[in-house]
Amino acid sequence: xxxxxxxxxxxxxxxxxxxxxxxxxxxxxxxxxxxxxxxxxxxxxxxxxxxxxxxxxxxxxxxxxxxxxxxxxxxxxxxxxxxxxxxxxxxxxxxxxxxxxxxxxxxxxxxx
Amino acid sequence: xxxxxxxxxxxxxxxxxxxxxxxxxxxxxxxxxxxxxxxxxxxxxxxxxxxxxxxxxxxxxxxxxxxxxxxxxxxxxxxxxxxxxxxxxxxxxxxxxxxxxxxxxxxxxxxxx
Numbered sequence: 001x002x003x004x005x006x007x008x009x010x011x012x013x014x015x016x017x018x019x020x021x022x023x024x025x026x027x028x029x030x031x032x033x034x035x036x037x038x039x040x041x042x043x044x045x046x047x048x049x050x051x052x053x054x055x056x057x058x059x060x061x062x063x064x065x066x067x068x069x070x071x072x073x074x075x076x077x078x079x080x081x082x083x084x085x086x087x088x089x090x091x092x093x094x095x096x097x098x099x100x101x102x103x104x105x106x107x108x109x110x111x112x
Numbered sequence: 113x114x115x116x117x118x119x120x121x122x123x124x125x126x127x128x129x130x131x132x133x134x135x136x137x138x139x140x141x142x143x144x145x146x147x148x149x150x151x152x153x154x155x156x157x158x159x160x161x162x163x164x165x166x167x168x169x170x171x172x173x174x175x176x177x178x179x180x181x182x183x184x185x186x187x188x189x190x191x192x193x194x195x196x197x198x199x200x201x202x203x204x205x206x207x208x209x210x211x212x213x214x215x216x217x218x219x220x221x222x223x224x225x
Contacts, residue, residue, distance in 0.1 A: 004154075034213070043202055043216040044155070089154055098143060098162075098206065099170065100214055102154035 002027045006090045006103035013080055013110050021075040021106045023064075023090035031092040033057075033066050033073040034100070038087040047075075047088070080110045115139050116217040118203050124223045131190040133220050135203030137183075143206040144186040145214065146170075146178060148199040155202065161186055193224045 007022040025031065032051045036044040048057030053068035062077045073090060090103040115138030125131050135144060143162055147155040147170075157170030159178040167178050175197060177189045190197055203217040 036216075043218045044204075045216070046213045049213065098212075099145070099157055099160060100155075100204075102156070104152055104154045 002031065002092055002094050002101045004090050004092055004101055004103040006088075006106055008104070008106070010107040010109060013108070015082060015110055015112050016079045017110075019075075019077045019080045019084070019108065021088055021090075021108070023073045023075065023103060025071050025073065025090075025092050027071075027092055027094060029094050031094050033064070034091040034093065035062070035064055035073070035075050036089040036091060036102075038089065038105075040086070044089065080108075082110050082112050084108065085110045116203060116205055116215060118201075118217040118220050120220060121218065122221045124225065125193050126225050127194055128192050131193050131222065131224075133188045133201055133203075133222070135186045135188070135217060137186075137205045139205060139207075139215070140183060141205040141207045141215075142183075143214075144180065145204040145206070146176075146186065146188045147202045147204065148172065148197075149202060149219070150199050158188065158201075193222075195224050198222060198224045 003026045005024050034049045035047040037047045038044050048059045050057040050066035056065045064073050064075045087105045087107050089105045091100045117136045119134045145160040146158040149155050156172045161167045161180040179187045201220045204214040206214045
């Protein structure tokens with residue numbers, strides 16, 4: 001079945017540091033890929049998505065590129081802020097059934 | 113923010129009692145989902161619905177049932193709650209297609225003693 005593996009946390013960074021969260025996937029079909037973010041005490045919000053190979057999703061300074069050859073969708077941000085402290089989830093949606101499969105989540109803490 | 117509400121937001125119950133969680137949407141989206149969130153597991157799909165009275169199981173459906181009698185409401189029932197069902201439950205909605213975004217509700221924190 002479909003699955004998502006993302007780097008384990010927690011990750012602690014200083015403000016203005018570079019952030020990378022690795023995500024790889026296994027899928028039988030040709031999935032869409034997503035990054036969701038969960039701020040403390042809240043539900044999940046879509047951060048960005050990509051629906052085909054080589055697409056780059058971007059939002060709020062975050063970027064991720066759909067790499068079909070390496071089955072990866074790594075999340076990056078060049079200069080993090082304290083407000084980026086959250087849990088980040090990589091997810092995929094198989095085109096056949098509209099269900100999301102999530103990674104375990106990576107907790108990111110940014111210190112001033 | 114998408115119009116999704118969940119009730120109750122917090123609940124404490126005892127083992128063996130029935131519990132019903134409600135998800136209500138004002139977006140008229142066709143698809144509705146129930147997930148549970150547990151440390152180390154991310155979110156796991158419990159049940160989902162692709163229309164009124166049309167539901168199907170997710171990967172962790174044992175011990176749960178759902179009903180959808182109206183487009184806007186999706187109910188999750190724990191027939192006889194167990195401590196292993198202590199979790200945070202999220203409802204999500206989606207309009208159509210696997211490329212479409214799912215929008216999540218604020219969550220219900222359930223503690224089964």
